[in-house]
Amino acid sequence: MRVALYTLGCKVNSYETDKIRETFQGEGAVIVPFTEPADVYVVNTCTVTQMAAKKSRQILHRARRLNPEALIVAAGCFVQAGGEEMPKDAADLYIGNEDKPRLVQMVDEAMRDRMERTEACGEIREEEPREHTRAFLKIQDGCRQYCSYCIIPYVRGPLRSKEPEEVLAEAKDLAARGYQELVLTGIHLSSYGRKGTFSDPGRQTTLGALIGRLNETEGLTRIRLGSLEPGLITEEYLEEIAEADKLCPHYHLSLQSGCAKTLRSMNRRYTPEEYAGAVELLRRFRPDTAITTDLIVGFPGETREDFEESLAFLRQIGFSQVHVFKYSRREGTAAAKRKDQVPEDVKHERSERAIEEARALSERFASRFIGSVQNVLLEERTERGWEGYTDHYIRTLVTTAEGAETGRLSENQIARVRLQSCICQGGEIYLKGVIA
Numbered sequence: 078m079r080v081a082l083y084t085l086g087c088k089v090n091s092y093e094t095d096k097i098r099e100t101f102q103g104e105g106a107v108i109v110p111f112t113e114p115a116d117v118y119v120v121n122t123c124t125v126t127q128m129a130a131k132k133s134r135q136i137l138h139r140a141r142r143l144n145p146e147a148l149i150v151a152a153g154c155f156v157q158a159g160g161e162e163m164p165k166d167a168a169d170l171y172i173g174n175e176d177k178p179r180l181v182q183m184v185d186e187a188m189r190d191r192m193e194r195t196e197a198c199g200e201i202r203e204e205e206p207r208e209h210t211r212a213f214l215k216i217q218d219g220c221r222q223y224c225s226y227c228i229i230p231y232v233r234g235p236l237r238s239k240e241p242e243e244v245l246a247e248a249k250d251l252a253a254r255g256y257q258e259l260v261l262t263g264i265h266l267s268s269y270g271r272k273g274t275f276s277d278p279g280r281q282t283t284l285g286a287l288i289g290r291l292n293e294t295e296g297l298t299r300i301r302l303g304s305l306e307p308g309l310i311t312e313e314y315l316e317e318i319a320e321a322d323k324l325c326p327h328y329h330l331s332l333q334s335g336c337a338k339t340l341r342s343m344n345r346r347y348t349p350e351e352y353a354g355a356v357e358l359l360r361r362f363r364p365d366t367a368i369t370t371d372l373i374v375g376f377p378g379e380t381r382e383d384f385e386e387s388l389a390f391l392r393q394i395g396f397s398q399v400h401v402f403k404y405s406r407r408e409g410t411a412a413a414k415r416k417d418q419v420p421e422d423v424k425h426e427r428s429e430r431a432i433e434e435a436r437a438l439s440e441r442f443a444s445r446f447i448g449s450v451q452n453v454l455l456e457e458r459t460e461r462g463w464e465g466y467t468d469h470y471i472r473t474l475v476t477t478a479e480g481a482e483t484g485r486l487s488e489n490q491i492a493r494v495r496l497q498s499c500i501c502q503g504g505e506i507y508l509k510g511v512i513a
């Protein structure tokens with residue numbers, strides 16, 4: 078059986094797709110690129126923004142076009158959220174988040190049903206598209222924050238955390254399989270351990286304590302964290318990670334708005350001052366820490382002044398990367414019901430300005446590393462040379478000195494790179510450097 082997988086949305090979805098892929102492979106299925114004919118197409122959908130929901134629909138239609146005879150599976154948040162946006166005929170099988178662990182079994186049953194009816198079967202093709210350098214490890218699920226624009230607390234169930242021992246065993250296994258970098262993910266990663274673990278609701282643990290233990294994993298070079306809330310960053314947390322030298326000096330601290338009034342109406346649980354305090358703590362611990370974030374522009378009720386306040390806050394923090402999103406209404410959320418929606422053209426204009434500001438900040442942050450030697454995990458070879466990320470999560474283009482052999486470099490190698498310049502390509506900021 079040939080299976081093609083497509084993931085939309087967050088790193089949790091990426092992790093779950095990895096698990097689904099492994100289970101399919103364990104059952105003898107062959108994984109093919111999503112652009113190729115397959116017997117089964119699984120689309121792990123997302124609904125966090127209207128754009129994500131639209132893309133989920135488009136990918137389901139694309140799968141149908143690629144092979145009208147295939148079994149099309151829609152899984153994840155878009156299915157869970159349901160509603161009118163869910164196309165009734167785009168997929169043959171709809172699987173919500175809770176049933177994802179049974180996805181392969183459900184597909185097998187559906188395929189058996191079909192085969193009984195058509196006696197059809199597929200050919201074998203050898204191919205395994207997979208990222209070999211960075212592994213996502215999901216350690217937490219569920220969110221109880223109820224941000225006023227987000228549907229996730231309604232569709233991902235209660236807070237659950239993976240047992241530390243299980244996380245350590247999975248990390249050990251991933252390191253043994255050659256992964257150098259581990260990215261810890263969760264729907265609300267900052268809640269890790271807060272309401273107990275999966276098997277023992279009374280067992281409290283913390284993300285910092287887990288990182289401290291993961292740092293001992295042999296073969297693992299880097300630990301990176303998925304999106305966090307600023308409230309996690311406390312003196313206690315910094316004490317817990319003090320010895321964790323594998324933890325990258327890069328934090329993705331979710332911001333969404335730099336305006337106090339807008340944060341309140343988003344039901345975010347911090348003020349800009351508290352956010353800035355968290356960043357200050359991190360930078361006191363390690364001054365070169367890269368802070369990346371997400372920003373929503375055009376949230377209902379956001380005035381021009383509010384937006385300007387947000388932009389000023391971006392500059393104050395000196396983010397290394399800002400992902401800018403135009404607010405989009407999610408049915409079933411409090412913000413969707415508000416009457417003071419911002420017109421699309423205003424959202425567009427604010428988005429363009431925020432992206433421009435973000436680009437300038439990225440360039441400023443990246444430029445500070447010019448002249449230094451940094452570790453770059455090589456991920457792929459392109460016509461321009463090798464590409465990978467520094468510890469600070471700056472995309473870097475790596476070449477060898479004039480005349481030297483590039484063949485000696487390989488995927489999944491950590492290269493010491495002397496950084497020479499900063500360039501902007503396709504709107505993205507890159508560092509450029511040569512092997513030191």
Ligand code: SF4
Nearest residue numbers: 220222223224227229
């Ligand atoms: S923290 Fe807010 S935005 Fe993030 S998943 Fe929870 S409700 Fe959604």
